[in-house]
Amino acid sequence: MPEVSPLKVSRIGARGFLMSFPELDGTNTYVVEGERFRFFLDTYLGPDPMREVEKCMRHTHGEKTPVVFNSHADWDHIWGNPVFRHTIILAHESCRERVIEEGPSDLERHRTYVRGDVTLVPPNVVFSTRLDFPDERLHFFHTPGHTQDSSSCFDEADNVLFAGDNVESPLPCVSWPDLDAYIASLQSYLALRPDVVIPGHGDVADLGLVRKNLEYLMALSGDRDPGLEDPGSLARHGSNLQALGRA
Numbered sequence: 001m002p003e004v005s006p007l008k009v010s011r012i013g014a015r016g017f018l019m020s021f022p023e024l025d026g027t028n029t030y031v032v033e034g035e036r037f038r039f040f041l042d043t044y045l046g047p048d049p050m051r052e053v054e055k056c057m058r059h060t061h062g063e064k065t066p067v068v069f070n071s072h073a074d075w076d077h078i079w080g081n082p083v084f085r086h087t088i089i090l091a092h093e094s095c096r097e098r099v100i101e102e103g104p105s106d107l108e109r110h111r112t113y114v115r116g117d118v119t120l121v122p123p124n125v126v127f128s129t130r131l132d133f134p135d136e137r138l139h140f141f142h143t144p145g146h147t148q149d150s151s152s153c154f155d156e157a158d159n160v161l162f163a164g165d166n167v168e169s170p171l172p173c174v175s176w177p178d179l180d181a182y183i184a185s186l187q188s189y190l191a192l193r194p195d196v197v198i199p200g201h202g203d204v205a206d207l208g209l210v211r212k213n214l215e216y217l218m219a220l221s222g223d224r225d226p227g228l229e230d231p232g233s234l235a236r237h238g239s240n241l242q243a244l245g246r247a
């Protein structure tokens, strides 16, 4: 697989391709090369980089019907949707609502990050709990946490979990106050026992990072001191307390 600048491509398992972009601490799009469909998980900051990802897969693996998934409605994960406006774009039902309701102001506020000609294209197929592609051994399911509309994808064939922004190094980013729901979602990740965990930002991880994130959220939920020392963790903790109205 060639490396197409500034996109970094890493092979994961037998059929996964992690496409990492340098912006926002490294932002990830994950491609699963299914039997019938090519799945694009999250669409980054715009049509230009997503066209590059799409072309890269077409060159190395030929034509296949794309299916797109948005892990949540935050702007850094959905702006490449216009490339796929004529195909299926999956997400949790509240993700579609958020793209419609919050998308325009997000686009206005973060316009300097736009990559290409961005128009808002909301998900066009939605689920409330889960949606499965049994023949492809690929499963999408609601995992509220980082945001209420967050969902995840489990690739049963490769034993890989795409967790979106629910998992992050060194600490998770809380932007929705239901910590119990967040904790339950991370516990559901542990139960799946994936070998590889792909966060929305940063390097490939495993359940070790999920456990660390979970410990932190449990401390936060129980109002205990999470015992943080490094500046990055302290800064994130500060912004989490602010999001919870506790700062």
Ligand SMILES: [Zn+2]
Binding pocket: 074, 076, 077, 165, 200, 201
């Ligand atoms: Zn993000």
